[in-house]
Amino acid sequence: xxxxxxxxxxxxxxxxxxxxxxxxxxxxxxxxxxxxxxxxxxxxxxxxxxxxxxxxxxxxxxxxxxxxxxxxxxxxxxxxxxxxxxxxxxxxxxxxxxxxxxxxxxxxxxxxxxxxxxxxxxxxxxxxxxxxxxxxxxxxxxxxxxxxxxxxxxxxxxxxxxxxxxxxxxxxxxxxxxxxxxxxxxxxxxxxxxxxxxxxxxxxxxxxxxxxxxxxx
Amino acid sequence: xxxxxxxxxxxxxxxxxxxxxxxxxxxxxxxxxxxxxxxxxxxxxxxxxxxxxxxxxxxxxxxxxxxxxxxxxxxxxxxxxxxxxxxxxxxxxxxxxxxxxxxxxxxxxxxxxxxxxxxxxxxxxxxxxxxxxxxxxxxxxxxxxxxxxxxxxxxxxxxxxxxxxxxxxxxxxxxxxxxxxxxxxxxxxx
Numbered sequence: 001x002x003x004x005x006x007x008x009x010x011x012x013x014x015x016x017x018x019x020x021x022x023x024x025x026x027x028x029x030x031x032x033x034x035x036x037x038x039x040x041x042x043x044x045x046x047x048x049x050x051x052x053x054x055x056x057x058x059x060x061x062x063x064x065x066x067x068x069x070x071x072x073x074x075x076x077x078x079x080x081x082x083x084x085x086x087x088x089x090x091x092x093x094x095x096x097x098x099x100x101x102x103x104x105x106x107x108x109x110x111x112x113x114x115x116x117x118x119x120x121x122x123x124x125x126x127x128x129x130x131x132x133x134x135x136x137x138x139x140x141x142x143x144x145x146x147x148x149x150x151x152x153x154x155x156x157x158x159x160x161x162x163x164x165x166x167x168x169x170x171x172x173x174x175x176x177x178x179x180x181x182x183x184x185x186x187x188x189x190x191x192x193x194x195x196x197x198x199x200x201x202x203x204x205x206x207x208x209x210x211x212x213x214x215x216x217x
Numbered sequence: 218x219x220x221x222x223x224x225x226x227x228x229x230x231x232x233x234x235x236x237x238x239x240x241x242x243x244x245x246x247x248x249x250x251x252x253x254x255x256x257x258x259x260x261x262x263x264x265x266x267x268x269x270x271x272x273x274x275x276x277x278x279x280x281x282x283x284x285x286x287x288x289x290x291x292x293x294x295x296x297x298x299x300x301x302x303x304x305x306x307x308x309x310x311x312x313x314x315x316x317x318x319x320x321x322x323x324x325x326x327x328x329x330x331x332x333x334x335x336x337x338x339x340x341x342x343x344x345x346x347x348x349x350x351x352x353x354x355x356x357x358x359x360x361x362x363x364x365x366x367x368x369x370x371x372x373x374x375x376x377x378x379x380x381x382x383x384x385x386x387x388x389x390x391x392x393x394x395x396x397x398x399x400x401x402x403x404x405x406x407x
Contacts, residue, residue: 104233105233118247119248120236121233129262160263161266161268162263163263163264164263
């Protein structure tokens with residue numbers, strides 16, 4: 001089947017009545033007899049349409065969570081101070097907040113070894129011009145990124161496109177230790193904690209680090 | 218009529234799909250030779266920034282300096298469509314010559330990593346043009362930031378924009394490119 005035939009086939013199984021008209025206009029609007037309102041049934045008749053919660057209502061306070069008695073799982077939505085966040089005393093030693101953003105040339109660790117993609121973007125530590133200047137770091141310099149969990153040696157990319165106090169080591173790069181066991185691949189997992197949040201979420205952006213320029217190694 | 222390129226700088230996100238699509242279509246191995254590149258310009262201080270991206274390929278100039286610079290006549294501008302092409306068998310090579318690279322302000326002449334590499338460059342996908350198709354970079358761009366065609370048609374559709382962040386329009390060479398540039402007033406958006 002050609003690409004066009006595939007698209008026609010998909011359109012046939014959808015709400016779109018005329019593929020030709022859809023193609024010509026570029027858009028199909030689904031006609032609504034009245035505006036769509038979320039939770040319309042529950043609003044109109046809450047008795048007959050309870051939510052799937054113990055109280056049958058939208059719960060801002062949760063009796064279930066309250067019963068757990070875990071201060072890290074509060075019964076009302078509220079801000080919790082993160083571990084290794086900007087107010088952690090560990091900031092004295094490791095003042096930079098590490099982010100591990102997704103890299104456009106990888107899907108997590110996949111495609112890391114594709115030569116055509118590798119040459120598009122260097123795995124590097126993004127650091128603000130202010131933080132770099134304070135450490136004598138110029139764009140392209142080799143830097144050591146470290147905390148109590150490990151260290152990575154990687155080139156620095158000095159930019160105004162990141163907030164001072166924050167550095168970014170894109171996640172997914174492969175661990176490549178040198179003879180001393182120091183990672184040269186820019187693997188963020190060397191620096192992040194494997195502790196998970198009480199609800200089971202990964203907290204990989206919650207890490208404090210320090211950065212310093214390294215000589216020729 | 219001279220074929221040319223249109224680039225909408227307000228749309229480009231620097232995804233680099235055009236760069237990879239070009240290497241894929243033309244079977245260019247990973248390495249320094251890249252017929253299509255994207256340059257990033259960064260201006261201002263955090264958080265008041267202006268960041269722009271610029272596609273860099275061959276702009277198939279009306280008066281190309283590379284053609285004049287080539288001592289063996291290996292680079293020619295076609296009369297039928299204005300595409301600037303290179304005869305790689307005739308090219309002397311980068312190590313012994315490299316004059317085209319020196320003369321081109323847009324770094325269009327590209328060379329591989331091999332010894333005495335011969336020049337290679339964007340040919341606006343002449344093979345696709347013959348089949349009535351757009352160049353692979355235009356077809357691949359997910360943001361629809363690129364277009365191509367005869368310059369008179371492009372001008373009619375997109376205007377006369379000669380300026381873009383990171384670009385210098387050489388009136389001597391007259392590169393066949395039309396821009397929609399990103400105004401600086403968008404600084405506050407970042």
